[in-house]
Amino acid sequence: MKSVRLIAWGAVLIVMAFVGFKMFMAPATTSSTTTTATSGGPGGPFALTTHSGKTVTDKDFLGKYMMVYFGYSYCPDVCPLELQKLTTALLDLEKEGFDTSPVQPLFISIDPARDTPEALQDYVPLFHPSLIGLTGSEDAVKAAANEYKVYYARRESDDVNEYLMDHLSVIFFMDQSGNYKQLFTAKHKPADIANALKPLLKKAA
Numbered sequence: 001m002k003s004v005r006l007i008a009w010g011a012v013l014i015v016m017a018f019v020g021f022k023m024f025m026a027p028a029t030t031s032s033t034t035t036t037a038t039s040g041g042p043g044g045p046f047a048l049t050t051h052s053g054k055t056v057t058d059k060d061f062l063g064k065y066m067m068v069y070f071g072y073s074y075c076p077d078v079c080p081l082e083l084q085k086l087t088t089a090l091l092d093l094e095k096e097g098f099d100t101s102p103v104q105p106l107f108i109s110i111d112p113a114r115d116t117p118e119a120l121q122d123y124v125p126l127f128h129p130s131l132i133g134l135t136g137s138e139d140a141v142k143a144a145a146n147e148y149k150v151y152y153a154r155r156e157s158d159d160v161n162e163y164l165m166d167h168l169s170v171i172f173f174m175d176q177s178g179n180y181k182q183l184f185t186a187k188h189k190p191a192d193i194a195n196a197l198k199p200l201l202k203k204a205a
């Protein structure tokens, strides 16, 4: 019973986070006359460590179309599905002859206690070869998630190594200046992502 209620509460929190996010986004789309600078939408600075152990910041990805997903490698269902969706979109574009190198998929772990760079080295290669896994201190991960307005929380568990994380599951599509363009949720298909990217990509030489 307890776990069912926790799951229900987790779902409510995720929905609340998403609704709050939508409300936040609403003014940016309706007040186009007054703003010229950044919309204040999701996204912003981060400083994390890649699955290869390299320290990077958001600045390292300027010029790329970042596809940013927050999740964790122990996730039993949602994270692998979404990362596979992103992978399929990129592979389908490549099959059509597009050069996908301007696209940078990023997997930011919200479970850095278990998702060390070494642990991510076993997980990230299961998906598209260009995927970079990012992790860091609890504070660094929290700061990155806050910039993207991503909710996450560790579920209660008796076992310190066996626990689930609740988290917002969306793919953020960012432009080459690191500004928010669009997001993809569970309802989107690989073709939706591929179609959004296609006008921005060139055929491979």
Ligand code: NI
Pocket: 071, 072, 075, 076, 077, 078, 079, 080, 167, 169
């Ligand atoms: Ni997940």
